[in-house]
Amino acid sequence: MSAVVKSPGFHSAEMQSMLYLNGVTKSFDGFKAINNLSLDIYPGELRAIIGPNGAGKSTMMDIITGKTRPDSGEVRFRDSIDLTQYDEADIANLGIGRKFQKPTVIETLTVWENVELALAGTRSVLRALLHKLSSEQADKIDEVIKLVGLKAKTNDLAGSLSHGQKQWLEIGMLIVQGPELLLVDEPAAGMTDHETMETAALLKEINKDHTVVVVEHDMDFIKALDSKVTVLHEGGVLAEGRLEVVSANPRVIEVYLGR
Amino acid sequence: MINKTIFERSAIGRLLLADKAGRYLIGVLLAAMILVPLCNLLMPAGSFFHIPTYVVVLLGKYLCYALLALALDLVWGYCGILSLGHGAFFALGGYAMGMHLMRQIGERGVYGNAELPDFMVFLNWTELPWYWYGFDSFFFAMFMVALVPAALAFVFGWLAFRSRVTGVYLSIITQAMTYALLLAFFRNDMGFGGNNGLTDFKDILGFSLQSDVTRCVLFALSALSVALAYILCRAIVSSKYGRVLVAIRDAESRTRFMGYRVEHFKLFVFVVSAMLAGIAGALYVPQVGIINPGEFGPINSIEIVIWVAIGGRGTLFGAVIGAVAVNYAKTYFTGAFPEVWLFMLGALFVISTLYLPKGIVGVVNQLRERRAERNATSTPEQGAQS
Numbered sequence: 311m312s313a314v315v316k317s318p319g320f321h322s323a324e325m326q327s328m329l330y331l332n333g334v335t336k337s338f339d340g341f342k343a344i345n346n347l348s349l350d351i352y353p354g355e356l357r358a359i360i361g362p363n364g365a366g367k368s369t370m371m372d373i374i375t376g377k378t379r380p381d382s383g384e385v386r387f388r389d390s391i392d393l394t395q396y397d398e399a400d401i402a403n404l405g406i407g408r409k410f411q412k413p414t415v416i417e418t419l420t421v422w423e424n425v426e427l428a429l430a431g432t433r434s435v436l437r438a439l440l441h442k443l444s445s446e447q448a449d450k451i452d453e454v455i456k457l458v459g460l461k462a463k464t465n466d467l468a469g470s471l472s473h474g475q476k477q478w479l480e481i482g483m484l485i486v487q488g489p490e491l492l493l494v495d496e497p498a499a500g501m502t503d504h505e506t507m508e509t510a511a512l513l514k515e516i517n518k519d520h521t522v523v524v525v526e527h528d529m530d531f532i533k534a535l536d537s538k539v540t541v542l543h544e545g546g547v548l549a550e551g552r553l554e555v556v557s558a559n560p561r562v563i564e565v566y567l568g569r
Numbered sequence: 570m571i572n573k574t575i576f577e578r579s580a581i582g583r584l585l586l587a588d589k590a591g592r593y594l595i596g597v598l599l600a601a602m603i604l605v606p607l608c609n610l611l612m613p614a615g616s617f618f619h620i621p622t623y624v625v626v627l628l629g630k631y632l633c634y635a636l637l638a639l640a641l642d643l644v645w646g647y648c649g650i651l652s653l654g655h656g657a658f659f660a661l662g663g664y665a666m667g668m669h670l671m672r673q674i675g676e677r678g679v680y681g682n683a684e685l686p687d688f689m690v691f692l693n694w695t696e697l698p699w700y701w702y703g704f705d706s707f708f709f710a711m712f713m714v715a716l717v718p719a720a721l722a723f724v725f726g727w728l729a730f731r732s733r734v735t736g737v738y739l740s741i742i743t744q745a746m747t748y749a750l751l752l753a754f755f756r757n758d759m760g761f762g763g764n765n766g767l768t769d770f771k772d773i774l775g776f777s778l779q780s781d782v783t784r785c786v787l788f789a790l791s792a793l794s795v796a797l798a799y800i801l802c803r804a805i806v807s808s809k810y811g812r813v814l815v816a817i818r819d820a821e822s823r824t825r826f827m828g829y830r831v832e833h834f835k836l837f838v839f840v841v842s843a844m845l846a847g848i849a850g851a852l853y854v855p856q857v858g859i860i861n862p863g864e865f866g867p868i869n870s871i872e873i874v875i876w877v878a879i880g881g882r883g884t885l886f887g888a889v890i891g892a893v894a895v896n897y898a899k900t901y902f903t904g905a906f907p908e909v910w911l912f913m914l915g916a917l918f919v920i921s922t923l924y925l926p927k928g929i930v931g932v933v934n935q936l937r938e939r940r941a942e943r944n945a946t947s948t949p950e951q952g953a954q955s
């Protein structure tokens with residue numbers, strides 16, 4: 311129930327995988343959205359996941375974050391934690407942060423208030439009622455707002471931000487949540503080329519002390535990430551490896567890149 | 570000066586300093602709390618300043634509705650829980666108060682039975698049902714006024730929020746809840762007076778309910794309750810907890826992924842709101858002199874939503890303004906053209922949702938913004954003139 315918020319860091323020498331999926335299957339009305347999916351993300355890794363629409367990328371994130379329960383298969387966090395036993399709030403508090411495909415920030419609150427809500431700590435009703443912000447917390451919030459380039463917008467309503475700025479705000483909210491593992495679903499969707507490149511740089515920066523899994527369509531973005539790539543297709547892994555290798559794979563070209 | 574700094578330093582002072590409309594509202598309530606009883610009790614009947622007793626009672630009733638509207642705005646305006654069953658919490662608080670007032674009648678009932686209320690004698694009951702025990706005590710009854718609605722809200726909310734029932738489905742089951750209670754309270758064998766409800770009250774804490782002084786005191790207590798409830802609600806929505814409520818309202822799923830246990834946050838505010846509604850009901854019953862199952866009517870609960878929508882949802886003072894304004898209109902129209910009131914209410918609701926999504930408060934804010942803009946554009950000219 312009361313999972314503690316963990317600070318980022320993957321220094322424990324024994325940990326094999328930050329995230330480990332084995333033989334995961336999930337069907338919706340007989341349709342296998344995820345089909346015998348296996349995935350192994352090591353601590354500190356930056357992993358890009360690509361795949362055509364409907365490949366099951368978002369569903370995979372739903373399963374990892376407790377929104378959807380798999381029909382079968384293993385989902386483990388930090389080797390030992392069986393994520394299928396927990397719900398969204400627990401999993402968030404265990405140290406997994408998620409950015410949605412559609413940017414979701416609290417539009418009627420300011421940028422600052424959004425980050426404040428996401429800031430680690432104070433998750434119970436009573437503590438939220440009595441909460442007083444410490445100066446360290448305030449500094450942390452300001453620091454993250456600066457990191458995601460929204461300093462000038464600190465007191466603006468999140469609803470007034472541009473699409474790209476909302477994406478960044480959401481990434482900032484993820485960081486202050488203090489997760490070890492970040493799942494980022496299509497962060498560059500709807501962004502200009504320039505914003506896309508900035509976002510790739512931001513994620514690489516974040517990867518310095520977080521494990522990051524990014525789902526994206528944009529090939530320039532994936533190239534800029536310069537990381538290992540997993541290609542999903544029909545709910546399973548089609549290919550895995552460096553982008554140059556994967557994109558030379560004839561099956562990948564057939565289902566995805568060649569379209 | 571000293572008073573001012575103490576005010577500024579106190580928690581309530583800081584809240585109200587940031588809330589101009591709230592300061593006005595509390596000022597008006599406190600002024601009414603003092604002036605209305607004075608004008609009723611001290612001014613001679615013919616005087617321009619005299620407020621007749623029936624107006625005092627009417628105003629007291631509006632204030633009870635205002636408190637009820639505040640309770641609804643807290644859950645609907647800030648947490649997006651569109652309860653169409655808040656009338657049930659109001660009625661339960663009212664019944665708890667009514668039960669105490671019934672016990673106070675003692676042997677002054679028609680049958681002169683000191684042990685049993687008249688309606689039980691009429692039903693040939695010989696013993697007081699166990700759930701009437703304790704209501705002789707004022708303090709026990711006041712405790713129940715808050716506890717019974719809170720308990721219902723807790724159980725209902727626990728089941729509904731844990732199963733993640735939201736939106737229209739939640740609204741429908743809250744309607745079902747109040748309707749089920751309506752049917753239950755209509756039954757004579759429930760022991761709450763059947764369709765006649767509880768009435769013929771004589772006095773409260775020894776003071777006659779018919780006397781002007783008692784009525785003025787009840788009015789003043791209603792005004793004070795609205796003011797205190799307003800401050801409580803403002804404190805809640807201004808805290809970090811309040812911002813989590815807004816987050817749940819606007820993006821429930823996102824809030825879960827931030828690690829908040831949404832069901833706990835909803836449950837707490839729902840229970841607080843039910844208690845406020847219960848207190849409103851308890852203040853209402855001695856002023857109108859009756860509580861019957863009609864108060865559980867589904868339409869009553871829908872009316873509360875209309876008050877809040879018309880006043881301006883998610884502002885707290887909008888709820889108070891809406892409740893008083895709509896009920897004033899209701900008093901006027903049901904007197905002048907009784908058959909058109911329900912149509913008017915429906916039309917008001919449709920117009921306000923279509924054209925005034927932020928209610929009366931939204932319109933006022935818009936007008937003020939426009940005036941501010943006009944002033945801003947006219948300032949340079951003035952500067953040039955001087």
Ligand SMILES: Nc1ncnc2c1ncn2[C@@H]1O[C@H](COP(=O)(O)OP(=O)(O)O)[C@@H](O)[C@H]1O
Pocket residue numbers: 338343361362363364365366367368369370
């Ligand atoms: N809750 C659901 N109910 C039914 N079908 C779903 C549900 N969620 C996802 N799907 C289906 O699963 C497939 C994978 O969807 P998704 O994971 O969103 O793909 P991607 O993110 O890779 O584009 C799609 O065909 C989608 O229609």
Ligand SMILES: [Mg+2]
Pocket residue numbers: 367368369411
């Ligand atoms: Mg997707």
